[in-house]
Amino acid sequence: MGYKEQAEFLRSGLYRWEGDARAFEKDGPYIEVVTSPNNPDGAIREAVVSRGEGKLVYDLAYYWPQYTPITQPLDRDIMLFTFSKCTGHAGSRIGWALVKDKEVARKMTEYMQISSIGVSKESQIRAAKILGVLSEGCQHFRTVDSQNFFEYSHSILKERWERLRNVVKNSKTFTLPKYPRDYCNFTGKYMDSNPAFAWLHSKEDIDWESRLREHKIIARSGERFGASPKYARISMFSPPEAFNLFLERFSAIIDDINGNVVT
């Protein structure tokens, strides 16, 4: 469920969904949501509507060092975070925000109060525990041999991306996005992006969500993200057995297509 669905379902008298920011040309106050890294394509994004009366909301759900190099300490007016993609605790339904304007922060708190009185105490206890473990793991970072959570997650994603790129390399129809290698201030190294999702593109004009499902691969069509069905989004953080099975089945599809193209 995205920002669009929320805005449309609630039919608020306060705001209205205006669609893609790149096509927005109206005058007056506006809110631009910048999802960076973006879901589904993992791209680092900046605001595109540049006008005086706008409020920018940065959704940083995927701005964690296992996915993308942390190139700078961000300093935006409104920044949203969640445990969901940080540690995988999506089910705890807990996030946080860094907000510069006191009045905006107060309104956000009021909204929480009015919509739900506040976040589940059980989730808060869990989140506090997780934060403790994460920050403890990062405290002695770069001085000890053991991996902290982010390094560990990064090594898994890196290995999966390498395996997927190796498979796609053999394909005559599929391509994957390329990401710039960049210096990560968190790890102190130059790093590749290893996004949470693979944003697969095919030259062939096929509804890939349906086609992949026939081969027992669950993907989400590009259409669901306002793109062409030639795109499909595939999760890179499924359980290990599921990911292995996906790669196996996907390789078979590629071999099959390659064969068909050749003969």
Place this chain on the structure above:
Amino acid sequence: MGYKEQAEFLRSGLYRWEGDARAFEKDGPYIEVVTSPNNPDGAIREAVVSRGEGKLVYDLAYYWPQYTPITQPLDRDIMLFTFSKCTGHAGSRIGWALVKDKEVARKMTEYMQISSIGVSKESQIRAAKILGVLSEGCQHFRTVDSQNFFEYSHSILKERWERLRNVVKNSKTFTLPKYPRDYCNFTGKYMDSNPAFAWLHSKEDIDWESRLREHKIIARSGERFGASPKYARISMFSPPEAFNLFLERFSAIIDDINGNVVT
């Protein structure tokens, strides 16, 4: 935070807060929320707007046998429940609904999906555990000597209400609501109501929330519930020490007023 605050804050294009149902005289579709037992006064309520195009929502947060006799198995179109007042787990932010119309139920589920994707998993696990303990306790009910949760809670509230009524009896200014004694199908006995809140009324034209606060008693003014400040709402389910201290301080206030009236 009540229904009014939610409706006004969200400024939905779908509905608008129209105020007290007893004063509602507009034509066309409407939603009436029936809070029964009502907060703050503990009264059993029925719908008051009777027209064809209305949807009734029964908020049954306090319809539990520790508070009020369960006179009948309710059979309404939309019935809302919560753990908050059932067992005191308000912080888990979890409730449930019984809904007859499939389409309404689907929309409610969709709203949950869109507004929060769903309830915290930690809360769900806790709630499942609580439900297990509650229902186990009730299974051998009336055949064993031990009290189940509802009997235990009822005995505590009953004792507190008796003590409070004894204190108020001596007062020349304060009164408490009277509730009908009724047959409770859950306990199989005639029972009094022992609401979660005492809805205290005073003859004197004083802002009782402020006056009580001076005596270190936290109450909520009737004004916050659309009534006169001569009313004050007092929690009957505070921790034992807090309730004892409240009764002590409140007795002192009554003695003081009685003294002043006499001299």
